[in-house]
Amino acid sequence: MAKKSKPSAAGGAVAAAPPTAPPAWELHTGDCLAGMATLPDRSVDVVITDPPYEAEAHTAQRLVARAGGRLECEPIAFPPITEEQRTESARHMARLARRWILVFCQVEAAMKWRAALEAGGAVYKRTCQWIKPDGKPQYSGDRPGIGYESIVACHVPGRSTWNGGGSHGVFIVNKSGDPRTGHQTQKPLALMELLVRLFSDHDELVFDPFVGSGSTGVAAIRQGRRFLGWEMNTDYAAIAQRRLLVAREQLELSV
Numbered sequence: 001m002a003k004k005s006k007p008s009a010a011g012g013a014v015a016a017a018p019p020t021a022p023p024a025w026e027l028h029t030g031d032c033l034a035g036m037a038t039l040p041d042r043s044v045d046v047v048i049t050d051p052p053y054e055a056e057a058h059t060a061q062r063l064v065a066r067a068g069g070r071l072e073c074e075p076i077a078f079p080p081i082t083e084e085q086r087t088e089s090a091r092h093m094a095r096l097a098r099r100w101i102l103v104f105c106q107v108e109a110a111m112k113w114r115a116a117l118e119a120g121g122a123v124y125k126r127t128c129q130w131i132k133p134d135g136k137p138q139y140s141g142d143r144p145g146i147g148y149e150s151i152v153a154c155h156v157p158g159r160s161t162w163n164g165g166g167s168h169g170v171f172i173v174n175k176s177g178d179p180r181t182g183h184q185t186q187k188p189l190a191l192m193e194l195l196v197r198l199f200s201d202h203d204e205l206v207f208d209p210f211v212g213s214g215s216t217g218v219a220a221i222r223q224g225r226r227f228l229g230w231e232m233n234t235d236y237a238a239i240a241q242r243r244l245l246v247a248r249e250q251l252e253l254s255v
């Protein structure tokens, strides 16, 4: 894997594997901004990432339904993204990728991510949508619920190709169904595997600087790609590491 930094103690570093072995992955615990600064230009193929959203999405007004339909406030447990983190992470993503950069965001932030990635030298291609048929209702009842998240898709300068032909960038995938990991914003594996298949090719290196519970990495491994990621929170990094190990073991058993 093309990188300069040493694997962190909590990371599940797997060194270069023989060509017939299942794909390698590497997970670091720590700040991705510091981590990305250690990587050379164009050292990953594709970035697929789900950074923290803005403060209004992390608010104490965020309601979730408990057993029996009881509603509870549940603010997001990790801090929202700052403008400085957006600018800096986008600059690195645009510098590191050889192909696509996909960034999940709320629709209100799509223009901000587009501008930050373009400022880093990437070329804006599309804002895709993840439609969640089982998304939360609008419990307040005073406005429509959201039911979707956006994915800003940029590419490095040059010809872009993807594996979706002429199809739309609208992905209809249920939010629930996967075993819960304890991470509040865990993305569904079916969605992440679809994105991996559409925007990368076999054995390419998929990079996620904001790993969370590791859904991008698990999807990458299951789809025969390699994976590199960073997660700041040690508890989440441990969850991700366990999931990555299981994904790799399952792949080993199937070859």
Ligand SMILES: C[S@@+](CC[C@H](N)C(=O)[O-])C[C@H]1O[C@@H](n2cnc3c(N)ncnc32)[C@H](O)[C@@H]1O
Pocket (backbone or CB within 6 Å): 030, 031, 032, 033, 050, 051, 052, 053, 078, 183, 185, 186, 187, 188, 209, 210, 211, 212, 213, 214, 215, 216, 230, 231, 232, 233, 236
């Ligand atoms: C929206 S969550 C990602 C969820 C993930 N897609 C999943 O399926 O579990 C964003 C994650 O980024 C992590 N994070 C925030 N700032 C970070 C940073 N500077 N470096 C590394 N990780 C960071 C948070 O701890 C959080 O787990």
